[in-house]
Amino acid sequence: MFRSTKVNNIDPNKTDTLIGEGSVLDGNIKSEASIRIDGKIVGDIHCEGDVIIGESGIAISNITARNITVVGKIEGNVETKKLQISSTGKLYGNISTSVLAIEDGGEFEGTSKMNIDQSKAEIQKEMKEKKQKKNVPA
Numbered sequence: 001m002f003r004s005t006k007v008n009n010i011d012p013n014k015t016d017t018l019i020g021e022g023s024v025l026d027g028n029i030k031s032e033a034s035i036r037i038d039g040k041i042v043g044d045i046h047c048e049g050d051v052i053i054g055e056s057g058i059a060i061s062n063i064t065a066r067n068i069t070v071v072g073k074i075e076g077n078v079e080t081k082k083l084q085i086s087s088t089g090k091l092y093g094n095i096s097t098s099v100l101a102i103e104d105g106g107e108f109e110g111t112s113k114m115n116i117d118q119s120k121a122e123i124q125k126e127m128k129e130k131k132q133k134k135n136v137p138a
Contacts, residue, residue, distance in 0.1 A: 016049070021056045035065075037072070044076075051080075055088055062093075070106075077110075 016033030019025055023039035034049035037057040045051060047065040057072035067082040068074075070089035083097040087105035096113045 019057070021054075053089070081115075 017029070017031055017035045019035075019037045019039040019041055021038040025039070025041045026043060028043040028045070029035065029041065030046045032048045034051070035045065035047050036052045036054060037059055038054035039056070040058040040060075042060045045059065045061050045063045045065065047063070049065065050067040050069070051063055051065040052069045053059055053072040053074055055071045058075075059073070060075045062076045063074065063078045063080070065078075065080050067084075068078055068080045069084045069086070070091050071086045072088070073090040073092075075092045077093045077095070078091070079096045081097065082099040083091075083095055083101070085091055085102045085106035085108060087103040089103075090107040092107075092109045094110045094112070095108075096115060098115045100112060100114065102108055
């Protein structure tokens with residue numbers, strides 16, 4: 001009688017979860033799509049997509065995600081392919097990443113581990129894909 005319209009294809013490039021300003025979440029989050037935090041979270045985050053900590057956002061968390069952008073504040077360790085800390089961003093904890101960008105005024109206190117082999121492999125893969133696209137007849 002009823003047909004299921006549920007789609008099982010979750011796009012990690014789209015923000016699926018938003019912790020709004022004034023909200024407090026106490027617990028862990030696991031998501032296949034991206035997450036934006038403008039409120040406060042106390043608990044670990046495991047995300048297949050991207051995590052954005054907005055300007056009013058505070059994460060007292062260990063975070064694992066594809067890419068992490070910090071405009072607010074993180075207290076905890078992060079593991080990601082690409083980490084960007086903006087001029088208002090603060091990160092207090094250890095990081096493991098392939099790409100690290102910290103704007104003037106951004107704060108980072110902790111240790112960093114650069115995953116050079118991973119970033120080299122990704123760059124080589126992208127170059128190979130671009131080369132293959134150029135060689136494909138139109």
